[in-house]
Each structure stands twice: as structure tokens, then as C-alpha cells.
Amino acid sequence: MPPFGPACAAALLTGTGLCLLAPVLPPVTASAGLCVLALYLWGRRWRARWCGALLFGFAWTALHGALALHRQLPPLLEKEELVVTGRVSGLPSHGARQTRFDFQIESADITERLDGRRVILSWYDDHDAKMPGPRVRLRAGERWRFAVKLRAPRGLRNPGGFDSERHAVAQRIAATGYVRKAFSARRLGKARGLMAWREQMSARIGQGVPASSSRFLRALALGDTRGLTDPDWQVLRASGLTHLIAISGFHVGMVAAALASLVGLLWRVGAWLPRHLPRPQAMAIASAFAGLGYAALAGFALPTVRTVLMMSVWALARLGRRPATVGQALALALSAVLLFDPLAPLTAGFWLSFAGVAWLAWCLPDDQTSPMWRSFLSAQAVATVGLLPLSVVLFDQASLLGPFLNLLAIPWWTLVVVPLSLLALALESIAPAAGLPIWRLAAACFDGLWPLIEACARSRLALWWLPEASIGALPLALLGALWLLLPRGVPGKPLALLLWCPLLWPNRQWPARGEVQVAVIDVGQGLSVLVQTHRHRLLYDTGPATRDGFDAGERAVVPALRAWGVSELDRMVLSHGDNDHAGGQASVHAALQVADSLAPPGMPALSPRLPAPVRPCVRGQAWRWDGVRFRVLHPDAHFPYLGNEASCVLRIETVHGSVLLTGDIGQVIERELLRSQPRAVRNEVVVVAHHGSGGSSDPGFVAASHARLALVASGHGNRFGHPRPEVVQRWQQAGAEVLDTARSGAIQVWLGAGGLSVRERRHAHARWWDAVERQQQWQSEPENPRKSLPGRGGDSL
Numbered sequence: 001m002p003p004f005g006p007a008c009a010a011a012l013l014t015g016t017g018l019c020l021l022a023p024v025l026p027p028v029t030a031s032a033g034l035c036v037l038a039l040y041l042w043g044r045r046w047r048a049r050w051c052g053a054l055l056f057g058f059a060w061t062a063l064h065g066a067l068a069l070h071r072q073l074p075p076l077l078e079k080e081e082l083v084v085t086g087r088v089s090g091l092p093s094h095g096a097r098q099t100r101f102d103f104q105i106e107s108a109d110i111t112e113r114l115d116g117r118r119v120i121l122s123w124y125d126d127h128d129a130k131m132p133g134p135r136v137r138l139r140a141g142e143r144w145r146f147a148v149k150l151r152a153p154r155g156l157r158n159p160g161g162f163d164s165e166r167h168a169v170a171q172r173i174a175a176t177g178y179v180r181k182a183f184s185a186r187r188l189g190k191a192r193g194l195m196a197w198r199e200q201m202s203a204r205i206g207q208g209v210p211a212s213s214s215r216f217l218r219a220l221a222l223g224d225t226r227g228l229t230d231p232d233w234q235v236l237r238a239s240g241l242t243h244l245i246a247i248s249g250f251h252v253g254m255v256a257a258a259l260a261s262l263v264g265l266l267w268r269v270g271a272w273l274p275r276h277l278p279r280p281q282a283m284a285i286a287s288a289f290a291g292l293g294y295a296a297l298a299g300f301a302l303p304t305v306r307t308v309l310m311m312s313v314w315a316l317a318r319l320g321r322r323p324a325t326v327g328q329a330l331a332l333a334l335s336a337v338l339l340f341d342p343l344a345p346l347t348a349g350f351w352l353s354f355a356g357v358a359w360l361a362w363c364l365p366d367d368q369t370s371p372m373w374r375s376f377l378s379a380q381a382v383a384t385v386g387l388l389p390l391s392v393v394l395f396d397q398a399s400l401l402g403p404f405l406n407l408l409a410i411p412w413w414t415l416v417v418v419p420l421s422l423l424a425l426a427l428e429s430i431a432p433a434a435g436l437p438i439w440r441l442a443a444a445c446f447d448g449l450w451p452l453i454e455a456c457a458r459s460r461l462a463l464w465w466l467p468e469a470s471i472g473a474l475p476l477a478l479l480g481a482l483w484l485l486l487p488r489g490v491p492g493k494p495l496a497l498l499l500w501c502p503l504l505w506p507n508r509q510w511p512a513r514g515e516v517q518v519a520v521i522d523v524g525q526g527l528s529v530l531v532q533t534h535r536h537r538l539l540y541d542t543g544p545a546t547r548d549g550f551d552a553g554e555r556a557v558v559p560a561l562r563a564w565g566v567s568e569l570d571r572m573v574l575s576h577g578d579n580d581h582a583g584g585q586a587s588v589h590a591a592l593q594v595a596d597s598l599a600p601p602g603m604p605a606l607s608p609r610l611p612a613p614v615r616p617c618v619r620g621q622a623w624r625w626d627g628v629r630f631r632v633l634h635p636d637a638h639f640p641y642l643g644n645e646a647s648c649v650l651r652i653e654t655v656h657g658s659v660l661l662t663g664d665i666g667q668v669i670e671r672e673l674l675r676s677q678p679r680a681v682r683n684e685v686v687v688v689a690h691h692g693s694g695g696s697s698d699p700g701f702v703a704a705s706h707a708r709l710a711l712v713a714s715g716h717g718n719r720f721g722h723p724r725p726e727v728v729q730r731w732q733q734a735g736a737e738v739l740d741t742a743r744s745g746a747i748q749v750w751l752g753a754g755g756l757s758v759r760e761r762r763h764a765h766a767r768w769w770d771a772v773e774r775q776q777q778w779q780s781e782p783e784n785p786r787k788s789l790p791g792r793g794g795d796s797l
């Protein structure tokens with residue numbers, strides 16, 4: 001058994017995957033010792049050397065994970081204002097009121113813990129600014145000095161949502177933050193390096209190519225996706241072409257293959273060339289250098305680096321004149337990638353790229369006589385069937401028209417648009433304005449296909465959103481794909497489709513008749529609650545949204561609803577008009593069909609784009625769904641709209657218990673409810689009013705509720721200090737268990753025949769990169785005095 005053969009590569013990947021699925025990491029000393037033992041076992045000449053590879057994969061990944069967490073910002077520094085010096089390491093993204101950019105820190109004023117760290121910074125205009133501030137002068141490759149406030153990577157945790165904490169670990173991001181005291185920011189050095197050149201070329205494309213397609217050429221030629229809008233991404237997702245629009249491992253491989261073919265043709269024509277270097281070795285060297293150069297255009301993004309590493313390993317094998325099958329070459333490349341970056345499997349591109357090559361290598365015969373068009377169709381069919389299970393698990397969606405649109409876009413963009421763009425880029429680098437005619441030709445070629453893609457993306461067959469499936473559904477679906485891709489004549493292939501059912505039609509765990517499920521979605525400092533009965537769905541509030549910034553409706557609420565299998569809402573209730581409760585309503589309406597909406601009388605409309613009028617939510621309204629009664633307790637019909645105090649209070653009643661949704665009411669309204677409707681105050685589950693502020697949760701109201709569970713919707717580190725410690729203590733002393741979305745993520749509660757049950761997203765899907773667990777570990781350790789941080793002192797703006 002070779003040490004880097006298919007068996008050992010599979011074992012190495014298995015060990016890596018087991019570590020990435022672990023809820024906690026082993027101690028560093030244990031991981032280091034296990035690495036030594038695993039290397040010894042791996043190097044032994046015996047048949048079970050794969051055991052050593054598996055152990056090494058686990059221990060090596062644990063060491064890299066511990067290092068990635070250690071390099072993140074310590075919680076001790078999260079409230080400090082730091083003065084940092086460094087270089088803009090990525091292409092800044094300039095918005096209407098903010099600029100977001102990567103920053104490589106060279107030094108910080110009070111600590112050495114941030115030296116060499118990569119952080120993501122935002123630079124905002126002043127609130128009363130009429131024009132963009134000095135942030136627009138920021139350029140890639142420049143050295144700057146800023147006063148900043150940073151925080152360790154932390155995000156929302158919802159089903160179907162983006163895991164920013166996992167992304168930060170995979171990308172080695174130490175912190176996120178924002179620039180303070182913009183007037184004191186200083187540019188210390190001019191733009192230079194690869195990033196500066198990329199930004200310069202991107203600007204030339206934007207100036208010389210019509211705006212309708214220049215943003216796509218910048219993405220295809222330079223990997224610059226800053227110009228793509230949300231509608232653009234929606235079209236690409238619906239058409240299954242996201243993997244083609246920016247420089248990816250696929251593009252790197254295609255460019256490398258094209259140059260290798262060109263070199264092979266030259267070696268056939270020039271009879272003297274093979275005398276100095278054999279043709280296979282020359283093609284291998286050409287492909288490696290072509291991949292390296294094209295990856296540089298993308299700023300050496302991790303997907304392109306992995307592809308270059310794979311091609312380099314293949315080239316070295318060719319130079320060493322070692323005969324290898326496709327499976328052996330793939331195993332060698334897989335081992336090299338995992339040894340170089342064992343955290344690579346945290347990204348979707350890793351699985352899609354290796355799985356795609358593995359499926360093609362296994363399914364497609366090495367038939368040189370087959371026509372090219374037939375080979376291309378066969379490869380597309382294999383990729384579609386083989387990668388569909390992974391795509392569903394990774395993205396909770398599938399594009400039904402994607403395979404057919406790929407048949408058009410892959411050859412057209414890859415063989416026409418991209419080569420023209422790269423040729424123009426080469427000419428532009430030699431002589432300014434020399435590449436503009438070819439760029440315009442590439443834009444015309446792109447525009448010829450894009451309208452068809454947009455039209456197909458609007459079809460109902462374009463995108464299919466799928467509920468979140470159980471972990472066992474993926475192996476079954478992969479087994480079904482394997483069955484379908486077996487040679488012709490294998491019996492029972494239609495039965496293989498049954499193995500796809502748990503993935504494509506998972507059990508949605510909807511409540512039985514007379515039962516209710518309540519889910520508090522993690523939207524940060526805001527509120528959004530999904531209420532489900534047997535056949536009906538109600539959404540109470542939609543979370544916050546900021547202008548030209550975060551929209552919880554789009555980023556958290558809609559993905560969570562789709563992951564829970566909710567495609568339409570029977571009713572939406574907006575408790576009141578504050579942005580943190582109703583800001584995301586437009587995004588929810590745009591993504592899902594909403595049959596009916598309620599809001600307090602007099603509430604101002606936050607968005608003029610709502611498709612239907614909103615009916616008043618007043619006391620006395622009641623309806624019954626599937627044996628569950630819904631009743632509005634507040635406000636009265638003549639109650640003036642007073643913001644928080646006019647919140648629509650909704651009680652959900654079942655034979656198994658009741659739930660109270662309180663919005664942002666204060667103690668005055670709570671006492672009024674206790675006086676006028678004392679029986680309605682008593683509930684098994686209460687969503688704590690106003691995110692646990694000191695002005696809510698009246699002691700008498702809390703005591704009278706007799707709640708078993710008190711749920712708080714708040715954002716981590718919010719400036720209001722919600723929930724207030726005294727409020728949490730008040731609910732706990734009344735006998736309620738208090739759960740907070742800032743620590744639990746999305747919280748699901750079931751009230752049914754089996755009693756009251758709860759599921760916290762962070763605990764149910766615990767991972768070692770979880771920011772809450774990391775913060776708890778820091779808090780459990782003895783507090784480090786500030787003087788223990790390696791300081792520099794004396795640095796200032």
C-alpha cells in the first residue's frame with residue numbers, strides 16, 4: 001500500500017473530516033503527540049498504514065484549528081481602541097455609505113498579538129455626511145494607519161444561513177471591525193504589488209467597456225466581483241452558473257489545459273524541442289505555470305491556490321516520469337492539499353472540485369475515439385448526477401435548468417469570453433488602451449448569451465429550494481447516484497431514486513394537529529419568530545435591516561424559513577414599526593408569498609414595495625388554525641401608535657400550553673395586561689419583551705406568568721446591554737429557564753403531547769470554532785491583566 005495512494009488519501013480525508021465535525025478540539029500537546037505516533041504508523045511498510053494516515057489527518061487538522069483560533073482576537077481586546085498599521089491586502093469594496101476591505105496588520109500600538117493578522121474592516125461615512133468621505137481614496141496595496149475597534153469573528157447561527165465563524169477559521173481571519181476617527185487616518189505608502197495592479201486593470205475595464213457587461217468581464221478576467229449586484233447573483237444561482245462567473249479552480253484548470261495543449265502542439269511541430277525536454281514534461285510545466293499566473297490574477301484566492309497545488313503535484317509526478325493513473329494522481333493531489341491546508345474541507349469548493357474529478361475519473365472511459373461533443377455531454381451528465389447531493393447539502397438548493405445552461409455557458413464563456421479577456425489583459429499590461437477593442441469584443445460575446453440566462457432564471461424550473469436534511473441523507477443520496485451511474489444493464493436503476501428521497505423530500509417535523517412549534521430566529525439585535533401549526537405558518541416580525549448594509553430578512557429570516565421547508569406564509573404580524581422588528585419585511589415579501597399581514601393601527605409603512613395592504617392588529621382579534629387558537633391581547637382599537645408601547649401582543653393557545661409574543665412593550669403595558677387579562681398573562685413560554693431591557697419585564701408580570709421558558713432575542717455585544725442582568729435574574733427567580741439567541745443561535749420550541757421540548761442551534765450543531773464556546777473558555781480562565789499583553793507603548797496617530 002503506497003503512503004500516498006488512494007487508500008491512504010481516503011483515510012487522511014476521513015481523519016480530517018472527523019476533526020472538523022468534532023465539537024471541541026483536543027489539547028495541543030495531545031494533538032502533537034498523536035501526530036508523531038501517526039507519522040510513525042504511516043511510514044511503516046504494512047497493509048494497515050492507512051490507520052496512521054487517518055490518525056495524522058485528525059491530529060494535523062486539530063493543530064491547524066488550534067492555531068487558527070489562537071490567532072483570532074482575544075476577547076480582552078474587543079473593547080479596546082487600537083491603532084494599527086498595515087497594508088490593504090484586498091480590493092476595497094466601496095458602497096454608498098461604507099467601504100469594506102481586507103487589512104493585513106503589521107503592528108498594533110498596545111499588543112503584539114495582532115502582528116501579521118488578517119482583519120476585515122469597514123469604514124463608514126459620518127451620519128450627517130452629504131458626500132462620501134476620505135474612505136473613497138482607499139486603494140489596494142496601500143499602507144495605512146487607522147484607529148480601529150475590533151471584535152473576534154462572530155455571526156448568526158440559523159439553519160440555512162451562512163456560518164461566518166467557520167468562514168473566518170477557513171480563511172484565517174483574526175477579527176472584524178471598523179475605522180474610528182476617520183479624520184486621523186493616515187496613508188503611509190502608495191499602492192504597490194499585485195493587488196494594486198489588479199485594481200488598476202479593473203478600473204480600465206470599467207472605463208473602457210459598457211457598464212452592462214464590464215462587471216462580468218472584471219469577474220472573469222480578474223476575479224473582481226465587487227460590481228455584481230444582488231440581482232446578478234440571484235440570476236447566477238437560479239441558473240447554476242455561480243461557479244463560472246469568477247476565477248475559480250475550474251477556470252484555472254481550463255487555462256492550464258489550454259496552454260498545455262498549445263505547448264504540446266508546438267512540441268509536435270518543432271522536431272528539435274523534444275530533444276531538450278520530452279513533450280509530456282513540457283506540457284506539465286506549462287500547465288503548472290499557467291495555473292500559477294492565472295491564480296495570481298485572482299489574488300491567490302484559496303480555491304485557485306488549491307488548484308495550482310494539485311497541478312504542481314501532477315507536474316512533479318510527470319517530471320519524475322512516474323506512471324500514474326487518474327485515481328493515483330487525484331489521491332496524490334488530495335494528500336498534498338490536506339497536508340498544506342487541512343482546513344480546506346470547510347469550504348464548499350474543496351468538496352465540489354475533488355468530488356467532480358473523482359466522479360469523472362470513475363465513470364468516463366478513456367476513449368480517445370469518442371467525439372468531443374459526446375464526451376462533453378457525458379461529463380456534464382456525470383457531474384450533474386454525482387454532484388447534486390453535495391450541492392443540496394452545501395447550499396440547500398438545486399437548479400433544475402442548471403445542467404442545460406451549463407452546456408451553453410461552459411464552452412462559450414470558457415473557450416471564448418475568458419480567452420479574449422485574458423488576451424486583452426496581456427495587451428493592456430504592455431501598452432495602455434491596447435486591450436480595449438478585445439475587451440469590447442469579449443463583452444459583446446458575453447452579452448449575446450446573458451439575456452437568455454436571465455430569461456431562464458425567471459422560470460419556475462430554475463431554482464428549487466430544499467429543506468435542511470438529516471446527516472444520514474447524504475450517504476444515501478451518494479449511494480443512489482453511484483447506482484444510477486453504474487454501466488448500462490445494471491438492474492433496478494429506477495429504484496435508486498428512492499435513495500434520494502430523504503435528501504430531496506426530508507421529514508419537516510411539522511407539528512401534529514393541536515400542537516405548535518415556535519422558532520426564534522437569530523437575527524442579531526432584533527426579533528423574528530416563526531410559528532407553525534400542522535398546516536399553517538405565521539411570521540412574527542422580520543428582524544432589522546440597515547440602508548446599504550445588513551438585512552436580516554434576506555440574510556437570516558428567509559434562509560431559515562427555506563431550511564425549515566416554509567415556502568409561503570399564511571400570515572405576517574409586525575409587532576410595531578421599529579427597524580429592528582420590521583426592517584426585513586420587504587425581503588421576506590420578495591422571497592415568499594405572504595397571504596395576509598397585520599400591524600398596529602397607525603404604524604408607518606417602512607417600505608412602499610409591499611404587494612398588499614396591512615390590516616390593523618387590535619385587541620379582540622382571534623382565529624383558529626389546526627386546533628390552535630391565536631389571540632391578540634394588545635393594543636386596543638383606539639390606542640394611539642406610540643412605538644414600542646403599541647406593540648402587537650399575540651398569545652398562542654394549545655391544549656398542551658401557551659406562548660406569549662410581546663414585541664417591545666414596557667412595564668406600563670405589562671401591568672395593564674396583568675390587570676385586565678390576568679389569565680392571559682400565564683404562559684409556559686414567553687418571548688421576553690424589548691430584548692430583556694430594564695424598562696420591561698415588570699416583577700409582577702414576570703411572577704404572574706409562571707413561565708417555564710423565557711426566550712430573549714438579542715445581539716451579541718449590543719450597545720444597549722440587552723438582556724439586562726437584573727431582568728435575567730428576575731425570570732430565573734420566577735422559575736423560568738432563560739435562553740438568549742446571542743448564545744444559543746436559533747431556538748426552536750415544541751408544545752405538544754410529549755410536553756415542552758427545546759432545541760438550540762449552537763448546541764445541536766456544536767463545532768469547535770463556535771464563538772460562544774470560545775468566549776466561555778476565556779471567561780472560565782483566570783482573568784489576564786492588561787499588562788500581560790505584549791505591549792509596545794508610545795505608538796499613536
